[in-house]
Amino acid sequence: MSVTIAIAVFIISYIFIMSEKINRALVALAGGVLLLLTGVYQWEDAVTSYIDWNTVALLFAMMVLVAITRKTGVFTYIAIWLAKLVKGKPIPLMIGIGFLTAIGSALLDNVTTVLLFVPVILTLTNLLQLPTFPYLLTIILTANIGGTATLIGDPPNIMIGQAVPHLTFLSFLQHTAPIALLLLGLVLVLLSIWFRKQLKQIDSNRIDELMQMKESQYLKKSPLLFQSLSILLLTIIGFLLHPVFHIDLTIIALCGAILLLIVSEKEVETDKIFEQVEWVTLFFFIGLFMLVGGLEEVGVIDELARSIMWLTEGDMTNTALLLLWVSGIFSGIIDNIPFVAAMIPVIEEFETYGMTNLDPLWWSLALGACLGGNGTLIGASANVVVAGLADAQNKPIAFVKFMLYGIPVVILSLIISTIYIYFRYLLPFQQPL
Template structure:
C-alpha cells in the first residue's frame, strides 16, 4: 500500500511540476508533506538518512556557492567576462553560445556542474542584455553542456563521486575513461546548437557595434573585493579538486568559503543573502523527500534490479541496458539517488563478469547514462533546477517543457554516440 501511495504522490507532484499549473516548489513541498503526513517517510528518513532523506551536502553546497557568487557579483567581474566573451565572438550570438557552452563544459569537469552554472549564468544574462537577445536558449545550452562536461571527472557530477566510492575508482580513472567520449560529445553538441536553437541568433548590428566599442576593464567596480573574492574562490575550487586528499566534503568547503568571504568583505547579511535562491533550495528539499519515499518503499531498487536481471550474464547487453535504463530513469528522477541505488547492483554484476575490461565498462555505462540522462528533463540533474531558478529570478523563466524539448534531443543523441564508444573501447579493442 505504501509503495502505491509513494508512486502516486510522486506522479501527481511530477505532473504539476511538468505542467507548471502551480509553482514547482509548492508541488514538491506538498508531495513531501503528504508522504511525511501518511507515515511513508518519517523524520529520521527525511532529515537524517543518507539513503532516503534530504541530501544536505547538495543543499549546503548550493547555499555556500550562492553566497560566494552573490558577493563576487558586486565586483563587476561578471560584466567584464560578459563583454570579453561578446567581443571575442565578434558579437555573433551563435559564436557567443558556442564559446560560453565550451567554457561551461570545461569548467564543469573540474568544478561540480552546479557551481559552474552559478558562475556562468550571470555572465550569460549580461551578454544577452548587452546584445538585446533572449537569454533562455543560451541558459539551456549551458546547463546541457555542464552535464556533459561534468561527466569527464570524478568531481564533475555528484553521481560520479558515488560511483568512484563504490567501485574504488579515482580521479585519473574517470579522466582516462570518460574524458575522450566527453570531448567527442562536446564537438557533437556544438555542431547541434545551430539546429537545436534555430531562430535564436538574430541581433541588431547597432547593438553589436555598441558591444565592440566597450572596454571590459571599465566594468570592474571594486578591485580590492575582486582580489579577496578571487582568492577565496580559488581556495574553494582547489579544495574541491583535492577532495580525495583532504577528505572535506564540498558542502563544508563551500560554507567555510562563504563565511570567510563574508568576513573579509564586510558584506551585510541583507546583501549576501539576497543572492540565495531560497525557492530552489526548498524545491530540492521537497524533491529529495519524495524520491526518498520511492527508495524506502523499494520502487527504485525494484526497477534497477529488473534491468540488471534482464541481462542474463551477457556483459555487452548489460552495459547497453544499464546505459539506456540509467539515461531514461535519471531524466525523471534525480540522478543522485538513482546512482546510489543502482551502484550496489552494478557491483554485484561486475563480480559475475570475469573480464576486467568488461566489468569496468559497467561502471562507465552507469556514469554516462546517469550524467547524460540528467539532461532529459528540467529536474533530471541538480544543475538544471538551479539554472531554472536563476532564470525565473532574472525575469526570463524557462518552462519545464521548453527545457525538456531541447534536453530530450540532446540526451538521445549523446547516448547514441556513447553506445559505440563503450562497445569499441571495452569489447572490440580491449
C-alpha cells in the first residue's frame, strides 16, 4: 500500500508542478506532508535522511550574497556598459548578453543571474525598439549552458556535488566547463543565424539615446560596493580552494553571506535582505526532497536502478549514454531539479551492483540534466523565472515557440555531449590497464 501511495503522490504532484496552476513549492510541500500523514515515512526520517539541508543552505547563502551585491547597481552598470560597447548593434548585443549570462550563471547560479539581467535587457530592448524574444531566448539558453560549467551554476550540479564529496568545484571546472564553453560558442552562432533577419540595424536616434546614457549613474560608489564584490570574490576563491582546505562548500558560502551581512549592516537592513531571498525556490527544494524520499523509502529507487542495470546489462558505456539521453529528454519535460533528485539515489545504488567507478555516470547526469533543461519553458528553474519576468512586462514567451528553438539546441547539445563523454570517459574505461 505504501508503494502505491508514494508513487501516486509523486505523479500527481508532478502533474500539478508541470501545470503551473498552483505554486510549485506549495504542491511539493503538500505532497511531502501527505506522505507523512499516510505513514510512508516519519518526520524524523524526512529531516535527517531525505531533505538535503546542505543544498538548501548553499542556495540560501548565494541568494543573500547576490541580494546585497545587487544593491550596488554593478549588474545594471555592466549591462549598459556592454550595450554601449557594441554601440547598440542588435547581433553583437545578443552575443554579448549571452556571454555575460553564461559567465554570471557559472559564478553565481543561473536563477540568480536571470533575475539580475532580464529586467535590464527588457529596458534596453524597449529603448532600442528591438524584439524581446531573441534576447530572452538567448538568456535562457546561455544561462543553462553557463550553469553547466560549475558546481554552483545550476541546482542539479549543486545537488550532485553535495551527494558526491569528491566532485569538487574544481572538478566541475575540469570536466563540465570545457564542453559548456564549446556549446556556448555553437549556440551563439546558431542564434545569430536564426535571428539575423529580425535583428537588423535600428534607428540612429535610439542608438544616440543609448550612447548618452551614463552607466556610472547606476553604480552606487559606497563602501558596500567594495565590501560585496570583495566578499563575493573571496567566496568563489574559497570554492576553488575546497580540495586544499577541505572545508565544505556550504560552510564557505554561509561564511561569505554572514560576513557580508555583518560588514554591510550600516547600509542595508538584514530583514530587508531576507525578504529578497527566493524562499519559494528553497521550500520547493525541501518539498521535492520529501517527495523523492517517499520513493526511496518504499524501494522504487532501488527498482529503477535494477531496471537500468537490466537494460544495459551493467555495461558502463551503455549505462552512461542511456543516462545522458534519458536525463536530457526527461529534464526538458519535467524540470531538471526533481529529475536529478530522483536519479541521485539511483546512481548511488549502482555501486551495490559492482560498478566501482561511477564518475562517468555523474558527469552524464550533470550534462544531460543541465543541458536538457533548454528543451521547454519548464525544463529548468531559470526558464520559469525568465518567463515570469517577461509576462510581468507584457512580453510573454509562447511555450511552443520556445520549443521550436529549444529542442534543436538540446539535441545538438546531447549529440556533442555523447561524443565528449565517450572519448573522455568511456573509451579509456574500455581499454585494459
